[in-house]
Amino acid sequence: MNAVKPQGESALLTRRRATLGPHSPTFYDEPLHLISGKGVWLRGSDGVDYLDAYNNVPHVGHCNPVVVKAIAEQAGRLNIHTRYLSVPVVEYAEALLATFAPHLDKVLFTNSGSEANELALRMARQHTGGTGVLVTDYSYHGNTTSLAELTTGLRVKEPFGSHVRALRIPDLDSDSRPEEVVLAEALAEAEAALASLQAAGHGVSALLFDPLFSTEGLLRPPAGYIASLTDLVRSAGGLIIADEVQSGLGRAGSHFWGHELYGIAPELVTMGKPLGNGHPLGGVVTTSDLLDEFGAANLYFNTFAGNPVSAVAGLAVLRETIGRGLQRGAQEVGGYARDLLEKLAARQPLVKSVRGTGLFFGLEFADETGRPATAQTKQIVEAMRCKGVLISKIGPHENVLKIRPPLVFEREHVDLLVDRLAASLEEL
Ligand SMILES: Cc1ncc(COP(=O)(O)O)c(C=O)c1O
Structure with a gap:
């Protein structure tokens, strides 16, 4: 998996807007075009395999x-x-x-x-x-x-x-x-x-x-x-x-x-x-x-x-x-992720709290005065995409990362996620 720069607006996006209209929402400054999925991985039209730490619909893995x-x-x-x-x-x-x-x-x-x-x-x-x-x-x-x-x-x-x-x-x-x-x-x-x-x-x-x-x-x-x-x-x-x-x-x-x-x-x-x-x-x-x-x-x-x-x-x-014992997996892998995220939070003043239960967690970002760090949260979501990991954001101020992967997410995926998150936070 290599770092990737999003491609320019595609002809597909133009056709989508022409037919579905401009209000149909897409993620990211430059929408992502996905062509296939397997387990916790999604392949983009850019040839990149993205780690899916966002989608809860493919519960037992993409294309199970x-x-x-x-x-x-x-x-x-x-x-x-x-x-x-x-x-x-x-x-x-x-x-x-x-x-x-x-x-x-x-x-x-x-x-x-x-x-x-x-x-x-x-x-x-x-x-x-x-x-x-x-x-x-x-x-x-x-x-x-x-x-x-x-x-x-x-x-x-x-x-x-x-x-x-x-x-x-x-x-x-x-x-x-x-x-x-x-x-x-x-x-x-x-x-x-x-x-x-x-x-x-x-x-x-x-x-x-x-x-x-x-x-x-x-x-x-x-x-x-x-x-x-x-x-x-x-x-x-x-x-x-x-x-x-x-x-x-x-x-x-x-x-x-x-x-x-x-x-x-x-x-x-x-x-x-x-x-x-x-x-x-x-x-x-x-x-x-x-x-x-x-x-x-x-x-x-x-x-x-x-x-x-x-x-x-x-x-x-x-x-x-x-x-496959995925509920137990959610508890174990989720607990492992929480530990790593709490360690990361201890090093990063931007992180106000680590939230969540099981395989649904989020980092809340706030600036030094305690105000929601909405812009930085969006920057992190975009930076993670550039590093090949899909997450999103939630909350009234959109300052909580939304990390909610398919339940077949394992420890090695958590390691990758947290590693890319640490790098994204360093870059801010
Ligand atoms: C908590 C909750 N309830 C209901 C819905 C609506 O579900 P659907 O989009 O399948 O109609 C959503 C969708 O995001 C949701 O998050």
Whole structure:
């Protein structure tokens, strides 16, 4: 792998802009053109093999042969919409549900994370009779109209819903006060937000949150905060929706699903991104009671979700994840990465904190006055690309590196990543 200078704007980019328009986002000052992938490696049209430390969708590795074979074989046998009996979807549902706590014993498949969150909110509203939703500040849950109304982590034109409250999540990495003070203040804010939903007549249908706070910048709430927050929401009549689109399927390392980090039992869990390793696949896992209530009142039909090709893709991903012990790997390799990153942070004054859980971590950058080092963070992301490593940035100030590789990332890849990161920081 050689250092590389990005090429000039390609004819492909011009054609893309001419057809998809200028607003379709691309990464990097000079967009990267990728032509193939294998495991944790991506080959660019410039002939460079890039280490992928960014993409969580290819959970079991780019072009994982087991997944590719399953998709190809099923696509060659039968693919059809979901109103016929089919073995793969039932097999996949059984295997997926076996990874959840016993009360979560039903699944509805979707084609994306957005669709899953939309459906979960719909179920919560119908069950509770409320419309109020509590989300976390600077979050993203998808691209539908009702999800746009609760988006604060991305630019949207839709006004923030009057039925939504965005809760500031306490973060021990940026708040140096005693943990119990931070906790008490944050819970008081949650109570106030719930009371204001009630007072405005919206009621409370749900708390919708991402257990790793991926868009928010990998926050670290005080112990007991999430459990107490979910108690408050339930007391106000709402349900808990854990958005596991980013945090699920072993990524958190110590637990298979992110919400398990907090010992809570959500009524609804939504999934997407890694489920099909790139094949569009999402879902909502819930209880029998909630599904029965929803099913009795609505004929929910989804043409593509749960089709046999998607189902075999999901099953292959799940089997690879479990069979290869990737959750344990995420914990071990993630722990190893954290150690190295903490050593690096100790040498680099720009690094304010090392954040993250399992194989999802970030470095927070701030200048000597404590202000978010947004420009430098972008420079690091660009410099890493020039050194053949793909990462990105998150958080309200875009000053937290987003490092979230496929789960087949190993120690040797961490060494390479940290080595290039150290060199990029030296160059700043
Ligand atoms: C936490 C979270 N939830 C939901 C979504 C939406 O998923 P999709 O893009 O598959 O609709 C995303 C996408 O980035 C996400 O990060």
